[in-house]
Amino acid sequence: MNKLKYKRVVLKLSGEAFKGAQDSGISAPECIRIAREIKVIHARGVQVALVVGGGNIFRGFPKSKDFNMDRSVADYMGMLATVLNGLALQDALEKQGVHTRVLTAIEMHQIAEPYIRRRAMRHLEKKRVVIFVAGTGNPYFTTDTAASLRAMEIKAEVLLKGTKVDGVYSCDPFKTKSAKFFKEISYISVLNKKLRIMDSTAISLCMENSLPIVVFNANKDGNLAKIIDGKPIGTVIK
Secondary structure (H helix, E strand, O other), rough: OOOOOOOEEEEEEOOOHHHOOOOOOOOOHHHHHHHHHHHHHHHHHHHHHHHEEOOOOOEEEEEEEOOOOOOOHHHHHHHHHHHHHHHHHHHHHHHHOEEEEEEOOOOOOEEEEEEEHHHHHHHOOOOEEEEEEEEOOOOOOOOOHHHHHHHHHHHOOEEEEOOOOEEOOOOOOOOOOOEEEEEOHHHHHHHHHHOOOOOOHHHHHHHOOOEEEEEOOOOOOOHHHHHOOOOOOOEEEO
């Protein structure tokens, strides 16, 4: 068995990762597939924490002259959407025999534990997968920023950003066939080129703390395990 390149990771999954082929909502088969991918690396001794988005359920109301929801209200609704995804993933993981804890930045004692940094680290040490939900608990901050923040707090070795493309491109590869793929790129280049793989706050936080980011295609089975083995999958931002 190959030596592990990373022993403690934060995996960021967007809400879109949960909907599969559906237009919205949570796809049970996709949840199970994600859980199986996580189980593989967890069984090898990797401490896994996840941050999940909620865009498959709620991504804010479009503005109109008749109804213009306050940004803070919309953001809080989005945070609640992440809780639904986190609970669905927890159920899928535990059905795979993987002990899991959901920690929320917005307290809701009946369904999840409140986020406490030391508690999260203790769960990881006890070989439990930890799912962070409700973002940072504050409006105006994305779940990408939450992923960067949690990665710093629990002293993760890398932030893994799961996407539907193979890594970072110069532009959208679905729209532009000539889009250039970057095997490796610096934080500052991502910011200067305005590559929207993650928001600028998340990238800046990782840059300031020298936390590498690996952007990869989470829809391809086995990619997660290959990254843990140190194989050149996706794009490394450092």
